[in-house]
Structures are given as structure tokens and as C-alpha cells.
Amino acid sequence: MSQQDKQEQLQQLYVQQQMAESNANALQERIELLQAYMQDYRSGLEVLKKIEDKDAGEDMLMNIGGNIFVRARLLDAETVIREVGSGVRIEQDAQEAKASVEDSLSQLQERSGSLSAQYEQLVTQAQALNAQIRQMVAQMQQLGE
Known part of the structure; x- marks a missing residue:
């Protein structure tokens, strides 16, 4: 293999x-x-469980x-309001919301x-390529000396 071919292969x-x-x-x-x-879903799930x-x-x-708490009064423990995407919020049974959050978290x-x-x-591929590059450079340096 010519020096130019080796250079091209190295590149x-x-x-x-x-x-x-x-x-x-x-x-x-x-x-x-x-x-x-x-983490966001886990936090929501934690609140639903509480x-x-x-x-x-x-x-x-x-x-x-951020470890900040506010005092709150629970108005309704059976129903929650949940965002379903694009700013759309729905009212949902707390148990259904919990199941939905658990499903989303699982996915x-x-x-x-x-x-x-x-x-x-x-990462493994990059490391293997890096090893090949080092080996080729070492061989080229030995031949050049």
C-alpha cells in the first residue's frame, strides 16, 4: 500500500x-x-401518591x-388537571393520571x-477507530524513520 493510500485510509x-x-x-x-x-414524571408521581x-x-x-415547599390546601383529592401536550390540559381521575404517568415513565x-x-x-466504535488510527500512525512513523 502506498504512502498516499495509507494517508487516505487514515483520513x-x-x-x-x-x-x-x-x-x-x-x-x-x-x-x-x-x-x-x-425526573419530572417521578416528581409528579410522588405528589400523586401523597x-x-x-x-x-x-x-x-x-x-x-429545588427543595422549596409551599403550604397548600387540597380542594379535590379525586381529580387532577394534567397537561397532555402542546399546552392542552385535561381533568382526569387521580388514579387514571397516576397510571398514565407510570406508563409514560416506563416508556x-x-x-x-x-x-x-x-x-x-x-463509544466502543469510536475507541476501536481511535486505536486503529494510533496503530496506523505508529506504523507510518516507523516506515518514515
């Missing part, structure tokens, strides 16, 4: 390695976004995020697991 490997790293970074961002959504045992008119502390966890597996494959 191709480098481009592949950079693409694998770029795709892995994009997947990592999506995984982090999914984790934020999952109000299950409460009666209408009962006072309670509501976590509004998010499944998607996160799938993305994590893809991420691991891309």
Missing part, C-alpha cells in the same frame, strides 16, 4: 471516528433530556422543586435504556 478512519464521537455526544444529550423528563391518602380540604406541604425508561445501549456501541 477515512479519522472521519469515521469523529462521526462516531459526534453521534455519541448527540445521543448523550438526548439521554440527559430523557432523564430530566423522567394525595392518595389525603382528604379534600386537608392542608399539606407541596414540593415545587421513557425503556427509550433511555435503548439510547444508552446505542451510546455504548458508538
